[in-house]
Amino acid sequence: MKRRLFWVPLAAFVAVAGLFAWMLSQEPDRQVRSRLIGQPLPAFTLAPAVPTKPGLTTAAFRTGQPRLLNVFGSWCVPCAAEAPQLAKLARAGAKIDAIAIRDTPDKVAAFLSDYGDPYAAIGDDRNSSVQLALGSSGVPETFVIDGQGRIAHQHIGAIRDEDVPILLARLKAAR
């Protein structure tokens, strides 16, 4: 009995080392995903982020048509990087709305004129309250919202070229 006890430390160590080895072999997905996928969009009303475009409310997503909801900030570099892909999505027929996080009208307007404007409406989320309500943990993020106003999919990080067909397929599926 006593002898067997002396093997316990080695056994515990092997378990821990195994865990370490397994973690090293993995490419862990550490993104914090929204838990609201499959649930209705939280209710919100946002004022326009730029004077030339309408603001955004939950009602806009209950039109029977799936839409993309892009969470961005004019101060965020990856957001500028994904602009061409958003434009591509818009050309392919996707309807895109946006929420501008911690931003000012002049900066948003400058961003749109620099990088293009694929958006139908942009809501001004100055204190991230809608971002937090969505369970979004950074910018840029893009949500696919189905025709009934439910969150169908969350894309975290900048949209790369290879993500465009995926998002279009998600949009189609959310119809």
Next chain:
Amino acid sequence: MRLLLPFALLLAGPASAQSNVPPPALADTQLPDPAQERSAKALMETLRCLVCQSQSIADSDADMAADMRALVRQRIAAGERPDQVRDWLIQRYGDYVSYDPPFSPASILLWATPLLLLGIGIVLARRSLKRRRR
């Protein structure tokens, strides 16, 4: 340098992506009611900043942490209990957002750890004492 590098890197992050507006007032202003402020502060210390490496929102310079502090103060000031605010965030971000792991099948082993270890330790020590007394 191992004690420091991760700290250093997580702090360097937010500075490079400074947003265009200052944090909301409630991010860094106390609530007028000291009791409410105390419970808001205590809650903030147990909520994890989502864009930092490992800091609570109570001691992070990140913009998002500031927005979350404002959200906590706002909701506490509106009369919500700290648990309700935490649950609201967990609904959106999962248990990850809480540094205080909620009881669940996944965390049961963690919470049992102290008692388990203490139990094993006492048994080991007592058994050896009995044997020694003989």
Next chain:
Amino acid sequence: MIAEAGLAALWLAAAMALLQLAMAAIALSSRATEPPQIVRDLLAAVRPVAVAQGLLALGAFAALVALFARTDLSVLLVAENSHSAKPMLYKVAATWGNHEGSMLLWVTVLAVAGGAIALFERLLATRTHVATLAAQAAIAAGFYAFLLFASNPFARLSPTPLDGLGLNPLLQDPGLAFHPPTLYLGYVGLSVAFSFAVGALVTRDVGRDFARAMRPWVLGAWIFLTIGITAGSYWAYYELGWGGWWFWDPVENASLMPWLAATALLHSVTVLATRDGLRAWTIMLSVVAFSMSMVGTFLVRSGILTSVHAFAVDPTRGSFILALLILYIGGALALFAFRVGTVRQGALFEPVSREGGLVLNNLLLSVILGIVLIGTLYPLLAEAFGVQLSVGPPFFNRAAGPIALLLVAGMAVGPLLRWRRDRGRAVARRIAMPAAVTLIVFIALLFTDAGLMPLLGLSLAAGLAVASILPLVGRSPWRTPMPIWGMVVAHLGIAVSLAGMASDSAFTAERLVAARPGEINRVGPFAIRFEGIKPVVGDNWSAIQGRLIVTRDGGQPFLLRPEQRFFANPPTETSEAALATFWDGQLYAVLGRDDHGGRRQLRLWWKPFVTLIWAGGGLIALGGFVSLIGRVRRRRAR
């Protein structure tokens, strides 16, 4: 040239380590009672080889320091981590401010410690001594391989860049420059305990002499760990700008775990040295202590604990360290399992006795260590099962806090117990005064708004402070042995530190405001007038400086200047807190952002007696130092 010389020294040191290991292995494999001359020669030759290895590693490290001091940009490591426009102190500190350099420092400490064992250790039997040096060489060989094959610090860069990328500004702080080497001396110093244990297992020679031989080395490593953790905590306190001094961050835990294990080891080794008990347990702790150093290194270096937002971590490095971890720790634990059963049973003892108290100390410290370890690893374990969760301060405080307080209570009683056997009633009489002090403080503080844990912390700290001095009562201060003095000072340090922690959490006053110039705000006994901001320029940074005129209770006004600093290489923004230290606490001021409406965010804290936390840490280390001097002198006298 310097780089090539450094690399050559590193290769030679590696060769010496292999030679040392091979010679020791051959010599020890002879079991003859009358070994032939060649075996005796081999045994004798291991020592000089160990010294040579230490000197060569030191040479390689000196070469790297020289390259950084000269900012030799043709060396990749220098170009990536330093910059010519930087004060000399930080050029030198940049040597260990990166992966390769810090690993070289790591192996240098390992090799120098090995050389020191070879030169100064006289208590051990020859065979055990050689086995210890063999174990030390085996660890070093692995780390040399790691450096030479996966993290060469001397790699050249062609073409030579115009300037370097710079050192992270947060690391450009005088206190910080010497923090990593201190911590490393502690981490790697524990390798000595590990090698002693392995050596003793190889020769089955575990006893009082072994414990006496090991004790000063453990004490030395423990002192450095204590200083390193204390300094790191103070750095986090003033540099991170939120007034916190311990965050239960995995990286902090990585430094706390070896300390907990080493503290337990220090106490169990005393039982082994005095009463020849706890043999297997002491061997186990020696292995565990260094394991914690290596696990910590692995966790931090492999990046498995840090998030995707962290810097890119080289996965081969992680695999390499994991391989070393499995080889050494797994090997030592297997050796333990095979051999420790054949180590003679140690002495037996009574529950109410000094050794009984030390068993309790080891039990509680080990439980705390287990809690910290499992709390740190649990998110990884959960991740393996596809669950995301976070374990942070609320868990650690709730799980480890009560046990730590129990430990403090035990710490007050333990040193008042007699060795071998004591009587309950006599013990009760001895602890009557500290117990009364604890109770009085507890009742007095019931009328403040301190929470339960700080309340218990403060009253137990008071009781411990009294109890820790009692071992001196009735002794002549001149004739009291130094180790007793050391224990008294270290335990008093725990009381002081605990008082600081409890006071900070119970009585801190906070004021968060957006202030206009001219506005006066109050926090604690202070009135603080915000004068406005002005730009200032430093060596390699510029800053916005806030100017605060502070008066305490209407006394003499003084100026506080918190800053927001901007560094160019690499571009980073940091906030520099301004601190005003008083005998009874610290005023802590941070300058925040502009609110775009003519106001500045200010964060102000009055933290009564917070400085006791680090003063206590200093006392703990001082106690260790006094004890170390006593042990070394006593050995010399023999």
